[in-house]
Amino acid sequence: MDRQDALIRLTNTQINNLTQDININLRNIEKLRTELEELKADYAEMIVASRKNQSTQNKLMFILSSRNFWQAYKRISYMKQYASYRKKQGTQIKEKTITLQQYNAELLKKRKEKEQLIITNRMAQQELDTIKIEQNKLVDELKRKEKSYSLQIIKKQKQSDAIDKEINRIIREAIAASNKKAGKNSLNFVxxxxxxxxxxxxxxxxxxxxxxxxxxxxxxxxxxxxxxxxxxxxxxxxxxxxxxxxxxxxxxxxxxxxxxxxxxxxxxxxxxxxxxxxxxxxxxxxxxxxxxxxxxxxxxxxxxxxxxxxxxxxxxxxxxxxxxxxxxxxxxxxxxx
The missing domain is CATH 2.70.70.10 (Glucose Permease (Domain IIA))
Incomplete structure (x- = not known):
């Protein structure tokens, strides 16, 4: 019964730990979803703006309309940075999507583990209840028969005491014989x-x-x-x-x-x-x-x-x-x- 209690306490602890992990995963998933939606919105705006100015002629006119060489160089650098930023945004969306999928998979796994632990806990509790019922039956049975058992034990104790008394008598007779042989009077062996x-x-x-x-x-x-x-x-x-x-x-x-x-x-x-x-x-x-x-x-x-x-x-x-x-x-x- 102590083992069953220990098992139930252990599974309860594991269930609580899994519940905490599931809650953490849920918060992480919600946070990732928000970040993903924001990234997708930014990326969509960027795509729309990019399509309005996606022709090679527009890009070339943007560069050629520069007032001087330095401005043209800055505009070329901006276009490169813009393209790099678009690529980075796309990569972040992909990575966060993968992370979100991993959190979802881990969440599903932990939920299954929790369900299995709950089943194990329920079975252990049922087994413990059965043991307690049997134990209570045994205790009740012992209580009903306790008087009878006590009388039997007392009877056996009296028999044992009688045998011990006879052994003591035999030893005392042997001591008396050793005393008589030695011509002495003592309570112990001579x-x-x-x-x-x-x-x-x-x-x-x-x-x-x-x-x-x-x-x-x-x-x-x-x-x-x-x-x-x-x-x-x-x-x-x-x-x-x-x-x-x-x-x-x-x-x-x-x-x-x-x-x-x-x-x-x-x-x-x-x-x-x-x-x-x-x-x-x-x-x-x-x-x-x-x-x-x-x-x-x-x-x-x-x-x-x-x-x-x-x-x-x-x-x-x-x-x-x-x-x-x-x-x-x-x-x-x-x-x-």
């Missing part, structure tokens, strides 16, 4: 020297970590935001959603160990991978390649992303935690910002 080194390596790669898919586009970002369709509804995400081609594989973003593979009611399998005190979560898989306790490497495929047959969308939901605190993946993955 790490072995090897796990500390892994966590430090993971942290040092902040902003340089590979994406959890080979190719994809972020369709939902981290944090609280307005729903992209129902703008009156707010949604919250502990990670990012990445739209990928059907059949795409999910892959580990760093070396680590499969902490758990879980599937909750109403969801597809989820793989949790531990990297020291960092946990990465890969949701919405249709098939899983790894098992709980497996060691994985960076970019190693861990499963296939699920494709929804109803809307043909293939979306991986990826989250990253430091202990139990959600992190914005855009701060960690390479050029996600």
């Amino acid at each position: 790490l072995t020297p090897e796990a500390k080194a892994l966590a430090a390596s993971f942290s040092s790669n902040r902003g340089k970590l590979p994406w959890p898919v080979e190719k994809g586009v972020v369709s939902q970002r981290f944090g609280t935001q307005r729903h992209p369709v129902v703008r009156t509804t707010t949604i919250k995400s502990n990670g990012v959603s990445i739209s990928v081609p059907p059949g795409s594989e999910a892959r580990s973003i760093f070396k680590g160990k499969v902490l758990n593979i879980v599937q909750f009611k109403g969801s597809n399998p989820i793989v949790l991978i531990q990297h020291g005190n960092y946990i990465t979560s890969y949701k919405n898989l249709s098939r899983v390649y790894v098992n709980k306790g497996d060691n994985v490497n960076s970019k190693q495929p861990i499963g296939i992303v699920f494709t929804n047959n109803e809307n043909n969308k293939t979306v991986l939901q990826f989250s990253l935690f430091q202990n139990t605190t959600p992190q914005n993946p855009a701060n960690w993955l390479y050029q996600m910002k």
Whole structure:
């Protein structure tokens, strides 16, 4: 719709410019016609006077009747100048006639251009009106269904919150297990020297970590935001959603160990991978390649992303935690910002 508006503004500007050019041409044509009529009138008077005295005898008598040689010379010069002036007048009439014809031709061309632009403008306006009508219909339809959509979004948000709560519970249980093993009491992972080194390596790669898919586009970002369709509804995400081609594989973003593979009611399998005190979560898989306790490497495929047959969308939901605190993946993955 913005393009149609821009096209209409452009054609209106061009029409206005052409109208100005046409008006200038009309003034020039009128001026030339006046000058041409004056030249023709002068030329006609000159021709009449010339015919009255056009005989060779009259010209000769005019010269011979001179009182002296100097007067005869002046009369001969006058006759030459008069003949030259007649020729010049004829040339001017011819040139102004040609110029007038050119102005007329240019005027005709610009009028045709203006007519074509008006047609183009009218078509663009009709197309814009059609788009606006369709847009208004869509807006009205969305408004009618907004409540229904909002309820669906709220329902999905509750499901997502429940899954995030379960993931948080699993991570807390893993933290408790590490504490029990180390004989300590902490809200965070108690790490072995090897796990500390892994966590430090993971942290040092902040902003340089590979994406959890080979190719994809972020369709939902981290944090609280307005729903992209129902703008009156707010949604919250502990990670990012990445739209990928059907059949795409999910892959580990760093070396680590499969902490758990879980599937909750109403969801597809989820793989949790531990990297020291960092946990990465890969949701919405249709098939899983790894098992709980497996060691994985960076970019190693861990499963296939699920494709929804109803809307043909293939979306991986990826989250990253430091202990139990959600992190914005855009701060960690390479050029996600």
